Amino acid sequence: MSQARANPVNAVAMHGALILYTLIALFPVFVILINSFKTRKAIFREPLALPDSDSFSLIGYETVMKQGDFFLYFQNSMIVTVVSLFFILLFGSMAAFALAEYRFKGNMLMGLYLALGIMIPIRIGTVAILEMMVATGLVNTLWALILVYTAQGLPLAVFILSEFMRQVSDDLKSAARVDGLSEYAIFLRLVLPLVRPAMATVAVFNMIPIWNDLWFPLILAPSEETKTLTLGSQVFIGQFVTNWNAVLSALSMAILPVLVLYVIFSRQLIRGLTSGAVK
Amino acid sequence: MAALSLSNVSKSFGKVEVLKDINIEVEDGEFVVFVGPSGCGKSTLLRVIAGLEDATTGDVQIGGVVVNHTPPSRRGIAMVFQSYALYPHLNVYKNMSLALKQERQSKAVIEARVAKACRMLNLEEYLDRYPSELSGGQRQRVAIGRAIVREPRLFLFDEPLSNLDAALRMNTRLEIAGLHDALGASMIYVTHDQTEAMTLADKIVVLRDGRVEQAGSPMELYNNPANQFVAGFLGSPSMNFLPAGFIAKGDDRTIGIRPEDLQLVEEGSLTATVQHVERLGGDTNVIARVDEHKLTARLFGQHSIEQGQTIRLGFSAQRLYYFDAQGRRLS
Numbered sequence: 001m002s003q004a005r006a007n008p009v010n011a012v013a014m015h016g017a018l019i020l021y022t023l024i025a026l027f028p029v030f031v032i033l034i035n036s037f038k039t040r041k042a043i044f045r046e047p048l049a050l051p052d053s054d055s056f057s058l059i060g061y062e063t064v065m066k067q068g069d070f071f072l073y074f075q076n077s078m079i080v081t082v083v084s085l086f087f088i089l090l091f092g093s094m095a096a097f098a099l100a101e102y103r104f105k106g107n108m109l110m111g112l113y114l115a116l117g118i119m120i121p122i123r124i125g126t127v128a129i130l131e132m133m134v135a136t137g138l139v140n141t142l143w144a145l146i147l148v149y150t151a152q153g154l155p156l157a158v159f160i161l162s163e164f165m166r167q168v169s170d171d172l173k174s175a176a177r178v179d180g181l182s183e184y185a186i187f188l189r190l191v192l193p194l195v196r197p198a199m200a201t202v203a204v205f206n207m208i209p210i211w212n213d214l215w216f217p218l219i220l221a222p223s224e225e226t227k228t229l230t231l232g233s234q235v236f237i238g239q240f241v242t243n244w245n246a247v248l249s250a251l252s253m254a255i256l257p258v259l260v261l262y263v264i265f266s267r268q269l270i271r272g273l274t275s276g277a278v279k
Numbered sequence: 280m281a282a283l284s285l286s287n288v289s290k291s292f293g294k295v296e297v298l299k300d301i302n303i304e305v306e307d308g309e310f311v312v313f314v315g316p317s318g319c320g321k322s323t324l325l326r327v328i329a330g331l332e333d334a335t336t337g338d339v340q341i342g343g344v345v346v347n348h349t350p351p352s353r354r355g356i357a358m359v360f361q362s363y364a365l366y367p368h369l370n371v372y373k374n375m376s377l378a379l380k381q382e383r384q385s386k387a388v389i390e391a392r393v394a395k396a397c398r399m400l401n402l403e404e405y406l407d408r409y410p411s412e413l414s415g416g417q418r419q420r421v422a423i424g425r426a427i428v429r430e431p432r433l434f435l436f437d438e439p440l441s442n443l444d445a446a447l448r449m450n451t452r453l454e455i456a457g458l459h460d461a462l463g464a465s466m467i468y469v470t471h472d473q474t475e476a477m478t479l480a481d482k483i484v485v486l487r488d489g490r491v492e493q494a495g496s497p498m499e500l501y502n503n504p505a506n507q508f509v510a511g512f513l514g515s516p517s518m519n520f521l522p523a524g525f526i527a528k529g530d531d532r533t534i535g536i537r538p539e540d541l542q543l544v545e546e547g548s549l550t551a552t553v554q555h556v557e558r559l560g561g562d563t564n565v566i567a568r569v570d571e572h573k574l575t576a577r578l579f580g581q582h583s584i585e586q587g588q589t590i591r592l593g594f595s596a597q598r599l600y601y602f603d604a605q606g607r608r609l610s
């Protein structure tokens with residue numbers, strides 16, 4: 001182990017592989033970013049060239065800023081993603097704790113039922129969901145999206161988190177009970193910190209699909225005030241002409257917040273992993 | 280007043296009856312050891328006493344009060360687990376002070392009690408460390424410290440030494456004995472190591488299959504076992520059992536004889552073939568065969584006995600124990 005780590009050839013090979021992978025993964029992002037700063041002609045003439053004094057242009061960003069209420073879309077996407085993630089993690093971890101920790105009748109069945117959603121795509125129920133949202137008057141509100149995304153994310157969250165919570169040692173929870181921690185305190189102050197890596201994983205898994213989703217915003221909340229970023233960007237993609245400058249600029253700006261959220265969660269993930277090694 | 284009294288306690292998990300009609304008294308300040316083979320229900324019994332499991336039937340009394348429905352933290356007990364069960368995300372100080380914080384003790388009291396426990400266990404240098412940064416023995420001491428700071432009426436130890444190596448185990452055993460003297464609290468200690476049981480206990484409770492086989496002082500149990508199981512469980516090397524027919528023809532009882540009661544004598548009544556010799560310096564353990572029965576003799580001092588040699592072993596008839604076919608002791 002320590003020998004493999006000390007071996008310089010191995011280290012170089014390992015870093016080489018990782019760097020190569022990073023380059024491949026970042027390449028599309030890079031292409032989008034550089035092209036968002038170029039004129040339309042330059043985009044098509046030399047898609048891989050960096051913007052220079054000739055081809056540099058902010059026309060894309062100007063179009064995005066002028067057309068539509070970009071910041072509102074941005075804010076909507078942010079609200080929907082963050083609130084949905086919060087609910088997924090909150091309800092998911094509470095359900096997972098109950099399933100993992102307590103022996104009660106139907107525990108197994110309940111677990112299976114909650115996991116069922118992993119196999120059934122929620123879009124199958126779109127019509128019923130739309131009817132429900134209409135009936136409750138939630139159409140064209142952000143709540144419609146938040147509720148749907150929370151429902152969509154819960155099955156996998158419960159499944160992953162309950163598996164992790166089962167691995168927290170029984171003696172540890174017993175010790176906490178002897179020490180006088182309530183069940184809530186055991187959940188919040190003992191089990192949650194120990195399954196933080198799993199929480200971060202769940203958050204990352206759920207974040208991207210929610211942020212990128214076009215389907216439900218289009219169906220449940222297409223109004224101007226509730227448009228999300230992905231939906232808002234669609235105005236630049238026409239049936240006959242597509243405003244590539246604007247699309248690329250909008251995408252570039254859409255990547256940023258995801259990156260920020262990802263960095264936050266991945267730091268949690270690493271911190272969680274190291275504290276999990278403390279056993 | 281009894282520190283703990285269990286009356287007719289039983290515990291079932293579904294259809295499996297793990298504890299069966301257990302009656303035990305622990306006096307104030309007594310050191311009681313539960314021993315028994317793996318899976319006999321020792322940990323379950325301890326968890327019932329702690330309140331981590333509810334007894335299916337029966338009463339648990341601590342300090343004269345029935346605590347069947349009292350949560351663990353208000354029973355006046357503290358527990359030390361086999362796996363230490365330290366909170367991995369808290370440092371040593373916070374591990375030890377958590378229970379006191381939950382009790383809403385003042386900061387001064389918490390600090391004083393933690394400092395006192397640390398002094399007893401030599402943990403002062405480690406207060407800022409996390410459990411992952413401690414050795415096994417240090418972790419075990421922190422776990423014990425976490426129990427001490429609560430100043431419980433009753434300590435519960437569940438095989439606290441089984442993860443430690445032999446030398447450390449002996450030291451920690453002495454430390455626990457010292458703690459018992461210093462604190463004067465009652466302690467219940469679970470182990471399946473009979474040396475630990477014999478050396479620590481005021482009273483030993485031998486369990487088998489969820490039943491109390493016998494309870495009493497170590498020497499009482501050693502000298503006067505109620506049945507073949509207890510006789511075989513206590514003592515190391517353990518007691519030899521032979522059909523009584525070897526000594527008196529037609530006798531269908533089983534005799535038991537302790538290894539130290541066997542001697543090498545010219546006219547010994549048992550002729551045995553030596554299978555193996557363990558030389559411990561002060562003692563020599565001779566494992567020999569009489570027909571298909573294995574016998575262990577513990578001889579004082581050093582002997583030049585070789586494998587394959589035929590020896591004759593003798594004993595005094597007063598040192599024999601007799602058991603019937605069900606393993607009950609016959610006088």
Ligand SMILES: Nc1ncnc2c1ncn2[C@@H]1O[C@H](COP(=O)(O)OP(=O)(O)OP(=O)(O)O)[C@@H](O)[C@H]1O
Pocket residue numbers: 292295297315316317318319320321322323324471
């Ligand atoms: N939660 C549970 N559900 C069902 N059966 C259980 C449960 N806990 C313990 N048992 C059973 O109860 C019996 C006694 O278990 P226990 O842990 O008390 O044994 P033990 O004497 O402490 O053994 P060891 O010396 O190996 O620790 C075992 O047969 C075990 O399978």
Ligand SMILES: [Mg+2]
Pocket residue numbers: 321322323437
């Ligand atoms: Mg046990």
